[in-house]
Amino acid sequence: MRHLLDTRTLSREDAIRILDVAEDMADTQGREVRKLPTLRGRTVVNLFFEDSTRTRISFEAAAKRLSADVINFSAKGSSVSKGESLKDTAQTLQAMNADAVVVRHGASGAPRTLATSGWIDAGVVNAGDGMHEHPTQALLDAFTMRHRRYGAEASRGRDLAGYRVAIVGDILHSRVARSNVWLLDTLGAEVTLVAPPTLLPQDVSQWPVRVAYSLDEAIAQGPDAVMMLRIQLERMSAAFFPSEREYSRLWGLDPVRLRALPDDTIVMHPGPMNRGLEISAEAADSPRATVREQVANGVSVRMAVLYLLLAGERHDADGKDQR
Numbered sequence: 530m531r532h533l534l535d536t537r538t539l540s541r542e543d544a545i546r547i548l549d550v551a552e553d554m555a556d557t558q559g560r561e562v563r564k565l566p567t568l569r570g571r572t573v574v575n576l577f578f579e580d581s582t583r584t585r586i587s588f589e590a591a592a593k594r595l596s597a598d599v600i601n602f603s604a605k606g607s608s609v610s611k612g613e614s615l616k617d618t619a620q621t622l623q624a625m626n627a628d629a630v631v632v633r634h635g636a637s638g639a640p641r642t643l644a645t646s647g648w649i650d651a652g653v654v655n656a657g658d659g660m661h662e663h664p665t666q667a668l669l670d671a672f673t674m675r676h677r678r679y680g681a682e683a684s685r686g687r688d689l690a691g692y693r694v695a696i697v698g699d700i701l702h703s704r705v706a707r708s709n710v711w712l713l714d715t716l717g718a719e720v721t722l723v724a725p726p727t728l729l730p731q732d733v734s735q736w737p738v739r740v741a742y743s744l745d746e747a748i749a750q751g752p753d754a755v756m757m758l759r760i761q762l763e764r765m766s767a768a769f770f771p772s773e774r775e776y777s778r779l780w781g782l783d784p785v786r787l788r789a790l791p792d793d794t795i796v797m798h799p800g801p802m803n804r805g806l807e808i809s810a811e812a813a814d815s816p817r818a819t820v821r822e823q824v825a826n827g828v829s830v831r832m833a834v835l836y837l838l839l840a841g842e843r844h845d846a847d848g849k850d851q852r
């Protein structure tokens with residue numbers, strides 16, 4: 530693997546390989562000394578053109594636990610046109626000998642541009658680009674589902690065949706939803722999108738999903754996982770629903786809906802949560818919520834991705850550098 534730009538083109542084999550290596554990484558995270566020497570002497574640059582808490586910290590922790598040098602580069606608010614500023618920045622990174630660049634950008638496709646422009650030699654990891662994709666989030670979500678379903682040991686090598694996932698809320702603006710849809714489809718899971726018509730993309734009929742317009746109906750189907758999405762007010766230029774109160778009455782995971790779920794259904798959220806809007810405090814804090822587990826798993830999954838990008842195929846059997 531040279532880059533991780535999306536899940537749409539990620540093969541089943543590569544996806545399962547990442548999840549399996551992430552299981553190995555998770556094992557090491559339970560030890561007293563959690564740091565591995567694997568990426569010593571390598572440089573990972575976190576290049577964030579958009580806000581982030583979880584994802585940036587998670588990549589930083591992952592790189593540091595593999596002993597890489599980490600440079601955090603926050604390039605928010607530049608007035609230069611996006612293409613230009615990206616090129617300028619790329620040239621700086623090239624001069625710093627970055628081995629991997631983790632990029633979050635408001636423009637869909639920015640990570641691919643960086644990977645294919647020839648401006649840099651580094652491996653590129655997409656950490657969220659516009660409304661396009663957020664592949665490591667989908668991988669950590671799949672890791673969490675697989676882990677919950679099969680347990681750590683029995684998870685290895687498996688996909689999510691027959692696993693039923695309801696993704697609820699602001700699908701339209703969500704790169705998390707897109708990355709999850711492609712990956713879950715590749716892994717054999719069955720996805721139902723649940724949202725008001727205004728928050729569904731126009732081309733949704735081309736996606737490998739079912740669509741439901743009632744959360745109560747989706748809950749009555751007894752899904753294995755319910756993934757609640759944040760209402761992304763910052764990406765909304767118009768009114769997509771009458772009021773927050775109305776949204777939460779129809780589409781929010783309130784205590785009554787929470788109780789209607791089968792006992793072993795998990796409740797997921799990529800964060801940041803709008804408590805009281807798409808998810809009630811009762812749901813967010815219930816034992817079936819995997820929110821904190823997702824964050825912890827995110828570090829293992831990102832360790833796996835950085836490892837596979839930077840160390841995985843570096844040497845052949847004779848120790849010859851193949852990069």
Ligand code: NCD
Binds near residue numbers: 583704761799
């Ligand atoms: C998401 C994102 O930035 O795409 N958050 C995350 O990475 N955990 C989702 C969101 O902002 O709602």
